[in-house]
Amino acid sequence: AQKVTQAQTEISVVEKEDVTLDCVYETRDTTYYLFWYKQPPSGELVFLIRRNSFDEQNEISGRYSWNFQKSTSSFNFTITASQVVDSAVYFCALSEFNFGNEKLTFGTGTRLTIIP
Amino acid sequence: DSGVTQTPKHLITATGQRVTLRCSPRSGDLSVYWYQQSLDQGLQFLIQYYNGEERAKGNILERFSAQQFPDLHSELNLSSLELGDSALYFCASSPRQGWTTEAFFGQGTRLTVV
Numbered sequence: 001a002q003k004v005t006q007a008q009t010e011i012s013v014v015e016k017e018d019v020t021l022d023c024v025y026e027t028r029d030t031t032y033y034l035f036w037y038k039q040p041p042s043g044e045l046v047f048l049i050r051r052n053s054f055d056e057q058n059e060i061s062g063r064y065s066w067n068f069q070k071s072t073s074s075f076n077f078t079i080t081a082s083q084v085v086d087s088a089v090y091f092c093a094l095s096e097f098n099f100g101n102e103k104l105t106f107g108t109g110t111r112l113t114i115i116p
Numbered sequence: 117d118s119g120v121t122q123t124p125k126h127l128i129t130a131t132g133q134r135v136t137l138r139c140s141p142r143s144g145d146l147s148v149y150w151y152q153q154s155l156d157q158g159l160q161f162l163i164q165y166y167n168g169e170e171r172a173k174g175n176i177l178e179r180f181s182a183q184q185f186p187d188l189h190s191e192l193n194l195s196s197l198e199l200g201d202s203a204l205y206f207c208a209s210s211p212r213q214g215w216t217t218e219a220f221f222g223q224g225t226r227l228t229v230v
Contacts, residue, residue, distance in 0.1 A: 037221070045206060045221035047118070091159065103174055104149070104219070106159035 006107035023092030122222035134195040141209030148190040154203040
């Protein structure tokens with residue numbers, strides 16, 4: 001069965017610090033997809049990134065970067081020069097490529113607080 | 117704005133009642149997914165529809181049901197409501213089956229059962 005672990009329940013950092021959110025996953029499939037979503041205080045789920053299991057290149061988008069390492073089954077998310085607007089709950093999620101079982105499994109989330 | 121519309125945004129109802137949550141997917145998306153977010157269970161997959169047909173079921177209670185209509189909007193029906201059904205219910209849509217493409221979530225419907 002697929003599983004996503006976000007061991008960090010809550011993180012607080014001072015504005016402009018860098019912060020890394022950890023995500024470790026378990027799956028028996030060789031083809032799968034990994035996601036990060038942001039849930040700000042307003043409650044909506046905002047899509048950040050989707051990565052397939054064959055693409056191990058790290059990705060950078062502005063202040064956000066993602067480090068995918070299949071060897072350690074991790075898909076970590078780093079925010080550089082954090083801002084107060086980054087305060088939110090961040091979810092890592094996994095989907096196996098298995099038609100008929102389209103479940104997207106979420107981790108329990110990491111609550112990030114940026115202190116001004 | 118994700119393009120996925122959920123109504124209503126908030127709903128307060130009494131135990132034993134029945135409610136219907138509505139989801140309009142992004143234009144052109146054929147798949148609709150329903151998720152429940154509660155404090156104790158986190159984000160849980162309920163059910164998926166693709167082009168009007170049920171494709172996958174998760175931890176959906178028998179008191180809950182869903183359908184997708186020909187215009188591709190979907191409704192989630194919750195009946196015999198209990199206090200524990202209080203949660204944020206999300207709908208997501210994607211162009212095809214499975215999560216092989218990005219899927220975008222609506223803003224959610226916050227259900228409070230009193």
